[in-house]
Amino acid sequence: MDKIDILGVLVDHVTMEEAVGRVKGFLEEEKSHVIFTPNSEIIMAAYQDASFCHVLNSADMVIADGIGVVYASRILGAPLPERVAGFDLSSQLIKEAGEGAYSLYFFGGKPGVAEQAVEKLKVQYPHLRVAGCSDGYFDEEKEKKIIAEIKDAKPDILFVCLGAPKQEKWIATHREEVGARVLLGVGGSLDVWAGVTERAPESYQKAGLEWLYRLQKQPSRFFRMLALPKFGLTVLFKGKRVKKG
Numbered sequence: 001m002d003k004i005d006i007l008g009v010l011v012d013h014v015t016m017e018e019a020v021g022r023v024k025g026f027l028e029e030e031k032s033h034v035i036f037t038p039n040s041e042i043i044m045a046a047y048q049d050a051s052f053c054h055v056l057n058s059a060d061m062v063i064a065d066g067i068g069v070v071y072a073s074r075i076l077g078a079p080l081p082e083r084v085a086g087f088d089l090s091s092q093l094i095k096e097a098g099e100g101a102y103s104l105y106f107f108g109g110k111p112g113v114a115e116q117a118v119e120k121l122k123v124q125y126p127h128l129r130v131a132g133c134s135d136g137y138f139d140e141e142k143e144k145k146i147i148a149e150i151k152d153a154k155p156d157i158l159f160v161c162l163g164a165p166k167q168e169k170w171i172a173t174h175r176e177e178v179g180a181r182v183l184l185g186v187g188g189s190l191d192v193w194a195g196v197t198e199r200a201p202e203s204y205q206k207a208g209l210e211w212l213y214r215l216q217k218q219p220s221r222f223f224r225m226l227a228l229p230k231f232g233l234t235v236l237f238k239g240k241r242v243k244k245g
Helices: 016-027 040-047 050-057 067-075 086-099 113-124 140-153 166-178 189-194 202-206 210-217 219-225 227-238
Strands: 002-006 009-012 033-036 103-108 129-134 157-161 182-185 242-244
Touching: 002 067, 009 040, 009 050, 016 033, 016 086, 016 182, 033 166, 040 050, 040 067, 040 227, 050 166, 067 227, 086 103, 086 157, 086 182, 086 189, 103 113, 103 140, 113 129, 113 189, 129 140, 140 166, 157 166, 157 189, 166 182
Parallel strands: 033 182, 103 129, 103 157, 157 182
Antiparallel strands: 002 009, 002 242
C-alpha cells in the first residue's frame, strides 16, 4: 500500500474502514502485528530522534491520529484520505470484539483506570472477552509480572496506553515476547473509556480542533502545543513526498 513520508515517518494511506479491515486480516495470522497512531507532536519528536523514528517505522501500520498529519500530507502533495484516530480505531475494534470474537488486554493508565474502563465497556458490550488489564505504573520487577500475565492470557489484541514515546518503545521491545496478535499504542484512550477524561465534542472533532478543546481544558498544555506550528513549518520546508511500500 502507498505510504507518505512525513518528516521520515511512513504513514499509511488508509481510511478508517481500510484500517479496520487490515487489523482483521492481522488477527487471522499467527504472529504479532503492531499499529502506531502518531499525531503531529509525535512525528515532530521522531524527526528530532532517529531511534524513535525507526521504532515508528517498524510498525505494520502507522495511521494519522491527528488532523495536523492530514494537513501535512496535503502540503506534501499526497493527501491522506482522512484522519484515522487511534481512539476511534480502537473503539471500532472493541465494537467488533463485542460479541466475543476477539479477546482484549488493557495495559496502562493510573491504578484502577484500566479496571474502570473494562467495567464500563462491559456494560456496553456484555459479551466482551477481556483477557486482563494492568495499570501503567511499574518497576522492572512488576514489568516482568505484567509481561508474564499478558503472555499467559494470550489476548488477540493488546491496547498499550503508556503515552508516547514510552508505549511505542515498549511495544517494539516486547511485541514478540507478549504473544498478542495485534498491539496498538493508543495513549490516553483508557482514560476516555473509563470516563476519567472527556473527549472533545463531535463539532470540535469534525473541525479538526480537538487540540483546542484539550488546551481549553488543560491550559498547562500550551507549551506542548507550540510543537504544532513548528511541525507545520518543518513539513513545509523540509518535508518529503510519497514512498511506495
